[in-house]
Amino acid sequence: MPQAKTTFNGQQFIDALPHCKALGMVPRHFGPGTAEIEMPYNTRLIGDPDTGVIHGGAVSALMDTCGGAAALSHPDAGLSTATLDLRIDYMRPAKPGDAIVAKAECYHMTRSVAFVRAVALDSDTDRPVATATGAFTVSGRPLS
Amino acid sequence: MNKPTIQKPEPVQVIKQRRDHALEQLVGGVPYIQFLGIKFERRGDELTAILPFQDMLIGNPALPALHGGATAAFMETAAIIELSWAMLWDQMEAGDELAAKPAFPKTIDFTVDYLRSGLPRDAYARARVNRSGRRYASVHVEAWQDNRSRLFAQATGHFLMPPRDG
Numbered sequence: 001m002p003q004a005k006t007t008f009n010g011q012q013f014i015d016a017l018p019h020c021k022a023l024g025m026v027p028r029h030f031g032p033g034t035a036e037i038e039m040p041y042n043t044r045l046i047g048d049p050d051t052g053v054i055h056g057g058a059v060s061a062l063m064d065t066c067g068g069a070a071a072l073s074h075p076d077a078g079l080s081t082a083t084l085d086l087r088i089d090y091m092r093p094a095k096p097g098d099a100i101v102a103k104a105e106c107y108h109m110t111r112s113v114a115f116v117r118a119v120a121l122d123s124d125t126d127r128p129v130a131t132a133t134g135a136f137t138v139s140g141r142p143l144s
Numbered sequence: 145m146n147k148p149t150i151q152k153p154e155p156v157q158v159i160k161q162r163r164d165h166a167l168e169q170l171v172g173g174v175p176y177i178q179f180l181g182i183k184f185e186r187r188g189d190e191l192t193a194i195l196p197f198q199d200m201l202i203g204n205p206a207l208p209a210l211h212g213g214a215t216a217a218f219m220e221t222a223a224i225i226e227l228s229w230a231m232l233w234d235q236m237e238a239g240d241e242l243a244a245k246p247a248f249p250k251t252i253d254f255t256v257d258y259l260r261s262g263l264p265r266d267a268y269a270r271a272r273v274n275r276s277g278r279r280y281a282s283v284h285v286e287a288w289q290d291n292r293s294r295l296f297a298q299a300t301g302h303f304l305m306p307p308r309d310g
Contacts, residue, residue: 017202017203017204017205018199018200018202018203018205019201019202019203019211023213043175044176044179045175045176046174046175046176047176047248048248049173049174049175050247054176055174055220055221056220056254057180057213057216057218057221060254061212061213061214061216062213063213064211068212080204082204082209082258082261083256083258084257085255085256085258086212086255086256086258087253087254088253089252089253090250090252090254093250
């Protein structure tokens with residue numbers, strides 16, 4: 001029976017990544033193969049000065065980070081991961097002033113690839129801001 | 145109606161100033177472009193996006209490697225600016241007054257294909273508009289570092305065009 005990994009520490013994971021710190025990401029919750037990370041609203045991340053809406057690129061970075069965290073928190077995960085591909089669908093602009101929360105789930109894992117899906121939400125949690133699907137590498141996996 | 149008048153070509157400085165000013169209007173007002181430190185170089189109508197390396201772009205400190213999210217954001221920015229630039233070009237060259245803040249296309253979806261890890265050094269990107277209709281556009285982006293032929297990422301995205309007059 002796969003044991004839930006206790007070695008994955010979300011706070012340490014974020015703290016070690018300079019780009020995530022620069023974007024102000026805050027780890028919220030991690031489970032076996034799941035991750036939840038928040039990115040507070042910040043005027044430096046605005047992509048459209050007319051509306052104050054956060055740039056899609058910042059949402060991409062949040063989704064990518066959260067996807068990677070979900071891949072690493074999976075019970076069969078390796079020690080490190082890298083994004084192979086990531087597709088993001090932007091459903092609507094995030095509400096200016098709102099934090100964006102990404103929730104990711106590693107829904108399938110092979111010896112070498114982690115398949116992940118993620119969703120980004122603002123305060124209106126019934127209507128996602130964006131969704132993403134991605135494939136991540138699995139490397140440094142302990143031999144069983 | 146074409147009158148057979150002979151027009152002198154515009155002085156080169158006038159052309160350069162007009163084009164550089166239009167590009168600056170597009171890029172200068174976006175906080176996130178400043179945050180990432182993205183610059184654009186122009187040769188005629190060809191744009192190259194440049195992401196000068198900074199420590200805060202790192203996503204894997206062990207290698208070290210650029211964060212995939214920073215790469216994605218860089219490429220999405222290159223795509224949006226290229227698309228806006230292409231949209232603006234004819235109007236600009238006709239000498240029409242450009243809006244102070246042109247409306248940007250909105251990203252519908254964006255897919256990044258990571259080919260190799262991004263090294264801790266400057267990155268470059270060029271976007272190509274493969275299809276641009278009244279409402280939708282499809283754009284492809286290539287990103288490289290040391291060698292133009294060794295891409296470290298490529299991306300493709302669909303965009304919703306801003307409403308235009310007429």
